[in-house]
Amino acid sequence: xxxxxxxxxxxxxxxxxxxxxxxxxxxxxxxxxxxxxxxxxxxxxxxxxxxxxxxxxxxxxxxxxxxxxxxxxxxxxxxxxxxxxxxxxxxxxxxxxxxxxxxxxxxxxxxxxxxxxxxxxxxxxxxxxxxxxxxxxxxxxxxxxxxxxxxxxxxxxxxxxxxxxxxxxxxxxxxxxxxxxxxxxxxxxxxxxxxxxxxxxxxxxxxxxxxxxxxxxxxxxxxxxxxxxxxxxxxxxxxxxxxxxxxxxxxxxxxxxxxxxxxxxxxxxxxxxxxxxxxxxxxxxxxxxxxxxxx
Amino acid sequence: xxxxxxxxxxxxxxxxxxxxxxxxxxxxxxxxxxxxxxxxxxxxxxxxxxxxxxxxxxxxxxxxxxxxxxxxxxxxxxxxxxxxxxxxxxxxxxxxxxxxxxxxxxxxxxxxxxxxxxxxxxxxxxxxxxxxxxxxxxxxxxxxxxxxxxxxxxxxxxxxxxxxxxxxxxxxxxxxxxxxxxxxxxxxxxxxxxxxxxxxxxxxxxxxxxxxxxxxxxxxxxxxxxxxxxxxxxxxxxxxxxxxxxxxxxxxxxxxxxxxxxxxxxxxxxxxxxxxxxxxxxxxxxxxxxxxxxxxxxxxxxxxxxxxxxxxxxxxxxxxxxxxxxxxxxxxxxxxxxxxxxxxxxxxxxxxxxxxxxxxxxxxxxxxxxxxxxxxxxxxxxxxxxxxxxxxxxxxx
Numbered sequence: 001x002x003x004x005x006x007x008x009x010x011x012x013x014x015x016x017x018x019x020x021x022x023x024x025x026x027x028x029x030x031x032x033x034x035x036x037x038x039x040x041x042x043x044x045x046x047x048x049x050x051x052x053x054x055x056x057x058x059x060x061x062x063x064x065x066x067x068x069x070x071x072x073x074x075x076x077x078x079x080x081x082x083x084x085x086x087x088x089x090x091x092x093x094x095x096x097x098x099x100x101x102x103x104x105x106x107x108x109x110x111x112x113x114x115x116x117x118x119x120x121x122x123x124x125x126x127x128x129x130x131x132x133x134x135x136x137x138x139x140x141x142x143x144x145x146x147x148x149x150x151x152x153x154x155x156x157x158x159x160x161x162x163x164x165x166x167x168x169x170x171x172x173x174x175x176x177x178x179x180x181x182x183x184x185x186x187x188x189x190x191x192x193x194x195x196x197x198x199x200x201x202x203x204x205x206x207x208x209x210x211x212x213x214x215x216x217x218x219x220x221x222x223x224x225x226x227x228x229x230x231x232x233x234x235x236x237x238x239x240x241x242x243x244x245x246x247x248x249x250x251x252x253x254x255x256x257x258x259x260x261x262x263x264x265x266x267x268x269x270x271x272x273x274x275x276x277x278x279x280x281x282x283x284x285x286x287x288x289x290x291x292x293x294x295x
Numbered sequence: 296x297x298x299x300x301x302x303x304x305x306x307x308x309x310x311x312x313x314x315x316x317x318x319x320x321x322x323x324x325x326x327x328x329x330x331x332x333x334x335x336x337x338x339x340x341x342x343x344x345x346x347x348x349x350x351x352x353x354x355x356x357x358x359x360x361x362x363x364x365x366x367x368x369x370x371x372x373x374x375x376x377x378x379x380x381x382x383x384x385x386x387x388x389x390x391x392x393x394x395x396x397x398x399x400x401x402x403x404x405x406x407x408x409x410x411x412x413x414x415x416x417x418x419x420x421x422x423x424x425x426x427x428x429x430x431x432x433x434x435x436x437x438x439x440x441x442x443x444x445x446x447x448x449x450x451x452x453x454x455x456x457x458x459x460x461x462x463x464x465x466x467x468x469x470x471x472x473x474x475x476x477x478x479x480x481x482x483x484x485x486x487x488x489x490x491x492x493x494x495x496x497x498x499x500x501x502x503x504x505x506x507x508x509x510x511x512x513x514x515x516x517x518x519x520x521x522x523x524x525x526x527x528x529x530x531x532x533x534x535x536x537x538x539x540x541x542x543x544x545x546x547x548x549x550x551x552x553x554x555x556x557x558x559x560x561x562x563x564x565x566x567x568x569x570x571x572x573x574x575x576x577x578x579x580x581x582x583x584x585x586x587x588x589x590x591x592x593x594x595x596x597x598x599x600x601x602x603x604x605x606x607x608x609x610x611x612x613x614x615x616x617x618x619x620x621x622x623x624x625x626x627x628x629x630x631x632x633x634x635x636x637x638x639x640x641x642x643x644x645x646x647x648x649x650x651x652x653x654x655x656x657x658x659x660x661x662x663x664x665x666x667x668x669x670x671x672x673x674x675x676x677x678x679x680x681x682x683x684x685x686x687x688x689x690x691x692x
Contacts, residue, residue, distance in 0.1 A: 035435045037570075093637055102381070102435070103577055104636045106570055111629025118623040231446045231566065234439040242436070269454040276447040280428050283440060 002142030007260050009139065013148030015256025016155030017217060020210030021233035022240070022248040023162060024203020030179035030243020031192075031199050033098045038086055038105040039207055039233070040226030041112035045082045046208020047127075047221045048116055050075030054128045063128035072212045079208020080201050087200035092193070109230075113223040124222040127215035147216040154213055155252075158206055162245050165202075175199060179243045232259075232272075235279050254278075331491055334358065335484035344596075352483040357599055359483070359490040359555055361592040363548060366494040368575040368591030369501055370544035375573070376582030377505050378537040379517030384441030386568035387425070387448040388542040392418040392549030393559040394452065398459045400472045407474055411550055418546020419539060426538035430531055433520070442566060449564040460559070467558035477554055486555050493551045494588070497544055502584065504540060513537055517582075571598075574632045580644025589643055598624050 021043060028036050053071035054063045062068065090108055094100045129147070136143035166172035174195050177185045185192050214229065215221045236255055240247030255275050263271030337349040345354040367389065374380040396414030399405045405413065429440040455462035470478060476485055504510050512533045515523045523530050553559055562568065571594065579590020601624035613621065620626050635642060639649070 029435065033435070035438065090633060090637075097640070099381070100636050100640065102438075103573070104633050106573060107629045107632035107636065109629075110567070110570060110574070110632070111626045114623040114625035114629060115620060118619040118626060227566065231442060235443050238432070238436055238439045238443075267454075269450055272450045273447050276443045279440065279443055283431050283436075284428065 002140070003264075005140045005142035006144055007264055008257065009142075009144045009148050009152070011257035011260030012253065013151040013217060013256070014260060015252040015254075016151040017210050017214050017229065018233055018236045018252035018256055019155045019249055020158060020206045020213070021229055022236040022252055023158065023245050024199075024206045025233055026237045026240065026243055026245060026248045027162075027175065027179075027199050028203050029237065031175060031182070032091075032101075032196055034091060034101045034105065035234075036105050036200075036203070037102065037230070038090075038108035038112065039203065040228075040230030041109050042079050042083050042086070042204045042207040042226070043211040043214070043229060044113060044116055044221075044223060044226035045211070046075045046079035046204075047211030047215045047225065048120065049078035049208070050212035051125060051127055051215060051221050064130045068128075068130050072209070075212040076205050076208045079211065080205040083200045083204020083207075084197060086204070087197050091200070092196070095193070109227065113227065117223040120223075122223060124220035127218070127220050129216050147213070151213050151217060154209060155249075158209065159245070159249050162202070162206075166245065171195065171198060232275065235275055239279055239282060328491075328495065331362075332488070335487055344600075350484075352480045355483045355487045356555070357596070359487040360599070361595045362487075362490045362494045363551055363555060364572075364575060364595040365588040365591035366490070366497040366551075367545065367548045368572055368579065368587040368594075369494075369497050370541050370548065371572045372576045372581055372587040373501055373504070373537055373541040373544070375576055376587065377501070377510065377517065378513040378534060379520075380534060380537065381435070381438045382429075382441045382538070382541075383438050383566060383569050383573075384425070384429070384443075384445030384448075385541070385545055385572055386564055386566065387441075387445040388418050388422050388545035389549040389552070389568070390448060390452065390559070390564040391421050392546030393553045393563060394460055394466075394549075395546075396550050396553055397466055397468060397559045401466070401469065402457075402459060407472065414550050415543065415546050418549065419543040422539045422542025422546075423535070426535050426542065430534050430538065442569075445564070445566060445569060449561070449566070452561050452564045460561070463561055465558055465560035465562075468553065473554070473557075478557070489554060490551055493547060496547075498584075498588065500540065500544060504537075509533060509536060571628075574628065576642075578632060578635055578642055580642030583642075583644040586642050586644030593643070594628065597628065601627055 021039060025036055025039050028034055028039075050071050052058070053074040054068055056062060058071065058074055062071070086105075086108060090104045091101050094104055135146055137146050137149060138144075139149075164172075166176055174185065174190055174192070175198070177190075178192050178195050182192055210229070211221075211226065214225065218225070232255065236248055236251045239255065240249070240251030255278070258278060259271040259275050261271070262274040263269070266274075335350050335355055339349050340347075341349060345357065347354050349355075349358075371382075371385050374382050374385070392414050395417035396410045399410035399413050400407060403410075425441075425444050429437055429444060432440055452460045453462060460466060476482055477489075505513065512523060512528060512530075515526075515528075516530045516533060520530050523533075549559075549563070552563065572591075575590040575594040576587045577590070578594060579588065580586025604621070606622075639645065641648075
């Protein structure tokens with residue numbers, strides 16, 4: 001029983017991490033038709049910024065208590081700024097050429113990890129964090145690492161926040177309408193490009209938060225982390241149906257759980273394969289993903 | 296398609312006078328091929344481009360790697376530039392050819408020739424199977440699914456099932472499994488010729504298939520898939536053919552890579568490998584005959600040489616702000632790629648056309664100023680608008 005609880009919570013933690021990356025990806029794709037390959041780079045930027053701040057480089061920030069919260073906030077802000085710069089400098093000039101937009105983000109996804117490893121080396125760096133999050137918590141008789149619970153809580157908060165933003169605010173309305181039919185929104189006299197930057201900023205913030213909390217989850221940061229997470233985030237986005245935040249949430253839970261359980265009960269690594277097989281099977285049955293969005 | 300060839304020949308023969316000269320110049324690829332064939336006999340020193348004389352083993356190895364990636368990029372462009380399929384899983388078929396041949400030789404103990412054939416068959420079958428699944432989704436969904444499959448392949452190789460793949464270390468081919476004429480530094484020239492033959496084969500296959508009826512349908516799919524459907528054709532089957540041909544070429548490339556490096560490396564399964572192919576194709580010019588090859592050769596060469604630049608004393612003395620980015624070839628190439636995508640759509644292959652266009656525009660403007668004193672200048676000359684539409688046709692995806 002406690003093994004199942006532990007696996008479930010770890011799987012949910014992994015799913016939470018996927019959701020933080022995939023929600024932004026899904027929104028960006030839904031609104032702009034851009035598959036943002038640089039999203040993994042944004043995650044890495046957030047992770048390294050948090051690491052940098054938590055290692056005592058930023059006054060006030062540190063590895064424990066409020067200092068760590070400040071470090072995570074710093075990471076999120078840096079990730080958000082990086083996303084905005086990415087949108088304004090790399091993606092925006094190619095507004096009329098979606099294929100080239102994807103290619104440009106591919107270039108960024110190669111350049112940023114290379115730059116990070118140039119500055120801090122290719123070896124994984126130990127990620128500092130509060131002692132409280134490194135210990136375990138008893139849940140239903142199982143001792144679960146606290147950082148899983150933090151990740152799950154963060155993902156739920158982000159999901160709720162995104163839901164509120166999309167359903168209750170005017171900007172959210174524009175984004176939702178843009179996902180449905182961009183041309184119509186433009187025809188109604190609304191500048192969709194502002195929504196583009198907004199969506200990139202939100203996606204970047206979520207990814208950077210994922211990077212910061214992923215550092216806790218894995219215990220270290222390395223330049224390639226973002227890219228490997230990104231691939232599973234892609235799987236989540238396709239499975240959930242592109243452009244749908246709720247679809248991404250459901251899919252990340254399913255995929256995180258499948259991966260954890262298969263990795264534990266069969267040989268390690270088979271869980272990662274199982275996820276891909278699951279994706280292939282789903283596409284054979286429903287080529288448009290779980291929520292039936294256009295793929 | 297014809298516009299591309301026209302520009303290529305026109306570019307090499309600016310204002311060719313006699314028709315005989317013109318005809319000879321049209322054959323320049325043959326001349327280039329013969330030249331490349333003779334390179335192992337060349338003892339010339341090329342100071343900046345290569346370390347040793349052209350015919351030395353080290354230079355030939357680098358040249359062969361460049362040619363191999365030129366060929367791979369050309370094969371990959373069959374999907375990207377000819378059919379409009381953005382696959383992120385091309386590395387899988389490359390690695391499949393390499394690892395399958397390796398396993399057949401060293402685990403099953405099959406002779407070299409048979410292993411190569413079986414390795415190629417394995418790559419093709421894998422491409423058919425996975426292509427038939429991933430082509431069920433279109434657009435970006437296809438890209439993501441191919442990426443996921445390639446990632447699965449990467450995981451399998453990293454997990455080292457049964458000790459076949461060697462995990463993160465990769466797997467070198469032990470001496471004795473390969474024909475002696477393909478082993479050792481003295482025989483680098485043979486490997487170079489094999490690579491050159493592979494490049495020739497890839498160019499020929501891509502040229503022939505794209506000029507076949509199937510190739511015309513590919514072009515149609517690239518331009519507008521819905522219209523191809525309306526014509527009563529099934530794009531799915533045509534796309535699967537393209538995917539399989541490209542996968543087969545990649546598998547063959549993997550086998551050549553196996554010979555060239557004497558083993559299989561897990562790096563070739565990574566998504567970065569496919570992304571670098573993508574960068575090569577776009578850098579050189581997607582959908583053109585020579586662009587991808589040019590991009591592959593230049594990228595590979597730059598990747599090797601930029602590493603040397605990074606270790607040079609001139610860079611080491613620079614302040615950290617400049618030194619760190621300059622010491623990362625991938626950063627430079629990634630940044631260059633972003634710039635090319637932004638500034639030079641159509642890649643390097645579009646460069647001659649652009650220069651001519653700019654020159655024609657300047658000449659036209661000068662002539663306008665002289666001929667027409669009226670402020671409202673007349674329409675630009677025919678030639679100008681012609682090249683303009685030409686390039687546009689080629690560049691819009």
